[in-house]
Amino acid sequence: MLKRMLGTFLQTLGKAPVGFIINLGYFMQFVAKSVYNCFMPPFYFKLLGKQFINIGFYSLPVVGLTTLFAGMVIAIQTYSGISEYGAESVVASVVLISVTRELAPVLSALMVAGRIGAAMAAEIGTMRVTEQIDALVTLSANPFRYLIAPRIWAAVIVMPLLVLLGDVIGIFGGYLVGVYKLDFNPANYIVNTMDFMKPVDIIMGVVKAGVFGFVIAVMGCYHGYRSKGGAQGVGEATTNAVVTSSILILILNYLITELFFAR
Amino acid sequence: MSDNKIEIKNLHKAFGKKKVLDGVDLDIKKGESLVVIGGSGTGKSVLIKCIQGLLVPDDGSIKIDGEETVETHKNIHEKMGMLFQGAALFDSLSVWENVAFVLLQNGKMSRKDAKNEAIKVLRQVGLAADVADLSPAELSGGMQKRVGLARAIITKPEIIFFDEPTTGLDPIMADVINDLIIESARGLGATTLTITHDMASARKIADRVAMLYQGKIIWIGTVEEMEKSDNPYLRQFISGSAQGPIQMNV
Numbered sequence: 434m435l436k437r438m439l440g441t442f443l444q445t446l447g448k449a450p451v452g453f454i455i456n457l458g459y460f461m462q463f464v465a466k467s468v469y470n471c472f473m474p475p476f477y478f479k480l481l482g483k484q485f486i487n488i489g490f491y492s493l494p495v496v497g498l499t500t501l502f503a504g505m506v507i508a509i510q511t512y513s514g515i516s517e518y519g520a521e522s523v524v525a526s527v528v529l530i531s532v533t534r535e536l537a538p539v540l541s542a543l544m545v546a547g548r549i550g551a552a553m554a555a556e557i558g559t560m561r562v563t564e565q566i567d568a569l570v571t572l573s574a575n576p577f578r579y580l581i582a583p584r585i586w587a588a589v590i591v592m593p594l595l596v597l598l599g600d601v602i603g604i605f606g607g608y609l610v611g612v613y614k615l616d617f618n619p620a621n622y623i624v625n626t627m628d629f630m631k632p633v634d635i636i637m638g639v640v641k642a643g644v645f646g647f648v649i650a651v652m653g654c655y656h657g658y659r660s661k662g663g664a665q666g667v668g669e670a671t672t673n674a675v676v677t678s679s680i681l682i683l684i685l686n687y688l689i690t691e692l693f694f695a696r
Numbered sequence: 697m698s699d700n701k702i703e704i705k706n707l708h709k710a711f712g713k714k715k716v717l718d719g720v721d722l723d724i725k726k727g728e729s730l731v732v733i734g735g736s737g738t739g740k741s742v743l744i745k746c747i748q749g750l751l752v753p754d755d756g757s758i759k760i761d762g763e764e765t766v767e768t769h770k771n772i773h774e775k776m777g778m779l780f781q782g783a784a785l786f787d788s789l790s791v792w793e794n795v796a797f798v799l800l801q802n803g804k805m806s807r808k809d810a811k812n813e814a815i816k817v818l819r820q821v822g823l824a825a826d827v828a829d830l831s832p833a834e835l836s837g838g839m840q841k842r843v844g845l846a847r848a849i850i851t852k853p854e855i856i857f858f859d860e861p862t863t864g865l866d867p868i869m870a871d872v873i874n875d876l877i878i879e880s881a882r883g884l885g886a887t888t889l890t891i892t893h894d895m896a897s898a899r900k901i902a903d904r905v906a907m908l909y910q911g912k913i914i915w916i917g918t919v920e921e922m923e924k925s926d927n928p929y930l931r932q933f934i935s936g937s938a939q940g941p942i943q944m945n946v
Contacts, residue, residue, distance in 0.1 A: 475801075559787075567750050568784040572797050572847075573773045 463655050467585060470577035477583050484587030488549050488646075492595060495548060496541045500599035503536040504528055504606025512615055521617045525625035528607030533634040537599035539686050542645035545592065546678040550653040553584055554674035557657025558667035566658070581658070585650040592646030593639040600638060637693045644689065645682050652678035698762065701726045701855060701887040702747060707756035708911075709742055716742045717753070718911030729881060729888045731898045733933060734908035735942065740891035741781075743908065744857050747889070748776060760855070777848030777886075779877075781860040783840040785832035785847070792818070792828035795846045817846045821876055838869040842876065849880045856881060858890040862897045874900045895934050907933065909942065 511527040512520055557580060560566050569576045604626060611617040653674045660670035700723045707720040716739040724730045734740050745751040747758055749765060749772060758765050765772050785794045795814035799805045805813070815825045821842040832840060841861065848856055858877060862870035874897050881888045892898055898905055899919055906916040907930050915922075915930045922930065932940030 563782055564780045564784040565786055567745070568778070568780055568786070570750055571748055571773050571776060571778045572801070573771065574797070574801055 459659070460655060463658065464651055466577055467581050467651060467654065470575065471582045471585055473578060473582075475578065477579060480579070480583040481587055484583050485591055487552070488545065488587050489591035489595060492541075492545050492548060492591075493598070495544045496595050496599050497602050499540045499544050500532065500537050500603035501606040503540055504532050504603035504608075505610045507531045507536070508607040508610035508615070512611075520615070521611075521621055522625045522628075524607065524611055524615070524617070525622050526629040528611075529604060529626050529629050530634060532603035532607070533600050533630075533638045534690070535686070537603050538596050538638045538641040538645060539682065541596050541599045542592065542642065542649065542682045543679055545588075545595070545646075546649045546652075546682060547675055549588070550649045550674045550678045551671045553650065553653030554657040554660070554670045555667055557581075557654055558660035558670040559657075561658060561660050562663055562666060576658075581650075581654045584654055585647060588646035588650035589643050590646075592642040592649070596638050596642035597635075600635065633693065637689070640693075641686060641689050644685055648681045648685065649678050652681065699726055700724065700759075701728070701761065702889070703757075703759040703762075704743075704747070705757040705759075707743070707746060707758065708754045709739070709746060709751065710754055715911050717746070717756075720756070720908070720911065720913055722906060722913055722916075724887055724889060726887055727885055729878075729890070729901055729903045730906060731890045731892060731902035731904070732906050732908055732913075733893060733895070733898055734891075735893060735933070735944065738908050739911055740908055741859060744778075744859060744889065744891055748773070748778065748857065774851070775854045776857065777851065777853035777855070778857040779841070779844045779848045779859065779861055781863055783832070783837075783844035785840055785843055787832060789832075790828065791830050791832060791835070791843050794832060794843060795828075795850055797847060798851050813850065814846070817850045818843070820849075820880070821846045822872070837864050838866075838873070841865065841869075841873055845873070845876055845880065849884060849886075852884050854886055856884075856886045856888045858888065858892075860892055860894075861890060862892065862894045867896070870894065870897060871900070877901050895936075 507528050508524050511524045515523055557566075560580070566576050566580070569579055608619075608622055608626075611622050612619045656670040656674040656677070657667075660666040702722075702724040704720055704722040707717050708715070709717040720743060722730075722732075722743075732740050732743065742751060746753045747760075747765075753766055756766070760772055760775065785791075786797070789797070792811050792814040793800065795817055796805075796810035799810040799813060800807065811828065815828050818825070818828060823839065823842050823846070827835070827839065827843075832843065835843065861873050861877060865873060877888070877890070878901055880886075888901075890897075890901060902919050904916060904918055905922050906913050907927075908914070909929055915925065915927045917925065922934065925931065928941050932942050938944070
């Protein structure tokens with residue numbers, strides 16, 4: 434009796450880690466296959482263009498608004514947190530550093546993960562449960578090249594561009610608050626911003642954006658590709674895509690920052 | 697050389713502890729229309745997916761034209777066409793782009809020629825040219841099946857698979873689809889494998905019928921032999937009776 438109970442207990446205890454390792458294995462296999470197929474012909478340029486528009490163009494409003502308000506908030510917070518002496522240069526530099534290094538890449542990526550990662554998982558998931566992915570295979574088209582490679586390429590290329598734009602808009606947000614609310618001199622604000630601008634900050638933001646773009650596309654495609662069980666399965670895939678990519682974005686953000694500024 | 701188009705030997709496939717295919721042996725002759733019948737969840741779809749390489753069997757052999765296909769990664773799909781249960785049309789493409797998908801993919805034909813070819817095949821399955829520019833979502837279930845059939849036959853495949861071709865259709869539309877299946881398969885001289893639990897469809901399109909039960913082919917023969925057979929499993933299935941050796945898990 435005791436032996437059997439112990440057996441059941443150990444089985445239950447072991448189920449979660451074993452399941453995790455199996456899923457990790459599937460995921461790594463999926464990532465390797467996706468990356469390999471990104472470099473293999475045929476390349477579907479029309480589908481790539483469609484993804485550029487989906488991910489890039491239609492994300493512009495959400496990324497613009499997010500970074501604009503992030504820049505504005507940082508300007509107010511910095512001003513309220515320091516003495517007024519030298520505030521002009523400090524606010525400009527803090528806005529610049531926060532926006533380019535952290536806020537533009539991370540907030541843009543989280544917003545795009547919610548918008549695009551979810552859409553990818555839902556679209557590919559629906560294709561999976563309605564047998565459209567099987568149909569692709571029977572029509573001699575490789576789903577990794579037809580569905581996944583264009584999404585990964587588009588996300589990796591477009592995210593850095595979105596973040597560069599987010600940098601400009603975020604800094605502009607800080608400028609608006611600095612000049613129109615805190616009465617800073619506009620010319621001085623711009624000069625201070627330019628003085629503090631370092632290529633490494635911009636590069637780090639762009640590198641982060643590329644990595645985050647990859648994460649968003651891979652997680653969206655992976656959860657969609659492995660979804661099963663009809664509408665409920667697609668719903669779960671969508672949630673999982675957003676949650677896992679958001680967590681990975683935050684973890685990788687720390688790791689990339691440490692990589693750039695580790696002493 | 698044997699006159700079998702497809703030879704399946706001792707095919708096994710399990711999902712976790714559930715054995716779906718448990719030693720399937722099945723030969724399909726060239727130009728033959730074989731219908732596999734069996735209840736829901738007996739592994740009919742798994743069988744068809746294993747033959748097409750969409751699922752990898754755990755054990756056993758599948759030969760097409762005498763060549764082993766299991767795990768050889770040969771491109772066997774060029775010889776095959778498939779009509780899916782729900783038609784599986786691509787939502788993002790128009791009707792004609794769905795039908796001409798392969799022609800557009802291999803790049804051997806201009807878009808204009810591919811569209812003309814698609815319209816020609818759409819006419820063969822009884823659809824007018826003005827359907828070509830619609831999206832699949834705008835079509836009824838029967839029309840979607842016809843488009844799926846057109847997509848399956850446009851490349852003139854040697855083997856065509858039909859997965860529950862009449863499911864979800866009214867009896868008249870089901871009969872129309874049955875007729876189209878017979879016409880298109882005969883027209884191409886193709887070997888066909890149909891899985892269904894619709895006995896009217898099976899009687900109409902089959903040269904031979906095989907019954908799948910508990911992962912094995914338990915009976916195979918012509919439609920006439922099926923009608924006369926005293927196999928209790930087969931009798932219960934074709935009479936649609938709840939009483940008999942087949943117990944449904946409800």
